[in-house]
Amino acid sequence: MTLIMKGSEVAAGMKAKILDELHTLSVTPTLAVIRVGSRPDDLAYERGILKRFDSLGLNVKVHELDANISQSEFDSAFMNINNDSNIHGILLFRPLPEGLSDEFAVSHVDPMKDVDCMSDSNIAGVFAGKSECFAPCTAGAVMEMLSHYDIPLQGLNVAIIGRSMVIGRPVAMMMMKQNATVTICHTKTKNLQEICRRSDVIIAAAGKALMLTRDYVNENSIIVDVGINVDANGKLCGDVDFENVSSCVKAISPVPGGVGAVTTSVLAEHVVRAAKMKEMKV
């Protein structure tokens, strides 16, 4: 029987831990969401955040900025939020609309509030394997999923498909920290099927609908699908051909209902941790 790794189960497990942690705090952790304009993807993620944070008793302040905001207005709006002592974490939707740069925000964000890893400090921390930094939330969600289902990574061979700064690279470093042996694959990888087939774990983050077929797996494969794509019929799907692959592997996460359902929980955990770090510092 294939283990289906469900995001809702992972999120439920995280909820218990987050609530425990909340009880040790004297403030309500608060996230500032900064959204410039109203891209549908951003709005969808924002709704997910609001729902999750509400269910955990955490605060969210949404700052919607006009898509035609000037650079200096944006930078100063960002700094006001960054300097607000009532804000514990900041999520800035990126990329910003054309013509607007995130350079100032990225270089000025307080690393202690940088809950989705845009600062050099957190990026370098992930690269070096420091545990006190904030990794990108989706990368964190992959790790939470494997941890929830008690899959110890030490000594396992892991193939990661995709080398982005929000998934492929940080997941590689986080897996290596747990003593996995990681191969980072990408569009220029020559023998991708073979590499995947002989790996114990496959992290699919290629952003290519249904590309991972039966030819890429073995009966003991553990597959985490990070893809969010739309198939030929306009239906949401992952990078994995779930229908054909799921019956012949050891474990697999579906899309939807997999990693995507865990990301907002990781964001919540980060905001709670940020609030805790602030309390301990004071």
Added chain:
Amino acid sequence: MTLIMKGSEVAAGMKAKILDELHTLSVTPTLAVIRVGSRPDDLAYERGILKRFDSLGLNVKVHELDANISQSEFDSAFMNINNDSNIHGILLFRPLPEGLSDEFAVSHVDPMKDVDCMSDSNIAGVFAGKSECFAPCTAGAVMEMLSHYDIPLQGLNVAIIGRSMVIGRPVAMMMMKQNATVTICHTKTKNLQEICRRSDVIIAAAGKALMLTRDYVNENSIIVDVGINVDANGKLCGDVDFENVSSCVKAISPVPGGVGAVTTSVLAEHVVRAAKMKEMKV
């Protein structure tokens, strides 16, 4: 016939390019070497730097600080050098003597002078694959070696043995930037021989004398040996059993006379680039 990749040949090739670059500058690029105490390893590397920089017509200012210096004295000495507009690059020998922290130096070093990659800014830049950052010099030396011998990495499978922040991890990112498919191996890797044997390129940075034997290679292996160890007879040696391996691979770098002989050239190239960036900024 096995290609023996010699550090002296790589350094000679780099010298020509560095001298060309120098002619475009109106100042003499100057490196500050900061050494606390006098560890033999540091002194040996310092001699190498002085010799190389002298041969290129570059300046070096050695700042020898007492091994018993206080933290505040060290931090302020560091800042004086960091703020000196006549200094283009800084090399701080680390680790510092016990009881002395490099935290202040690491967080305050000017990223434009940070020619051996200790700042978050450069570390994050290497992780993200930015070309304008300074990578650790030894990692740069590995890349220069492969480039000098015209070994294009795109599509090749590379096994890196070792996951340090000065070699394994940065080399992995730099190779990936050139579209290699990289597997980062370490002490907890289970099937290291097999992974190495099926790779096109092996970067040996395990720090374990002569560990890489014939069992790890194939007739087409390209091997860069980054190890600096001492064998049972007290002789300098690499991580690779050169005597037995060199005859049955495609290309290999020796120790001594390999990567180690390139590191100071990379440092020189970084200092020249730092001086150039400063001139262009003014």
